[in-house]
Amino acid sequence: MFREQIALILLFISRKSSTTSKRLADRKVAKFQKNITKRGSVPETSTKKGYDYPVGPILLGFFVFVVIGSSLFQIIRTAASGGMA
Numbered sequence: 001m002f003r004e005q006i007a008l009i010l011l012f013i014s015r016k017s018s019t020t021s022k023r024l025a026d027r028k029v030a031k032f033q034k035n036i037t038k039r040g041s042v043p044e045t046s047t048k049k050g051y052d053y054p055v056g057p058i059l060l061g062f063f064v065f066v067v068i069g070s071s072l073f074q075i076i077r078t079a080a081s082g083g084m085a
Contacts, residue, residue, distance in 0.1 A: 053060065 055063075
């Protein structure tokens with residue numbers, strides 16, 4: 001008798017959990033299907049506008065100064081040594 005009660009309780013629990021899982025699965029499928037129709041329509045507010053540099057303007061200016069300055073220094077040095085550095 002005790003085994004039969006345990007079996008009935010387990011059967012009841014398994015049926016109840018399967019309906020919950022089915023309900024949850026149906027909800028996820030419905031959400032997925034609704035999302036399919038929205039693909040490709042991204043709102044304008046979520047896209048980034050403008051250009052944002054990964055470095056600041058001071059660092060960029062310093063980098064340009066070093067590159068142009070070193071190239072000018074090399075040209076002057078090459079011209080002063082007669083074309084052979």
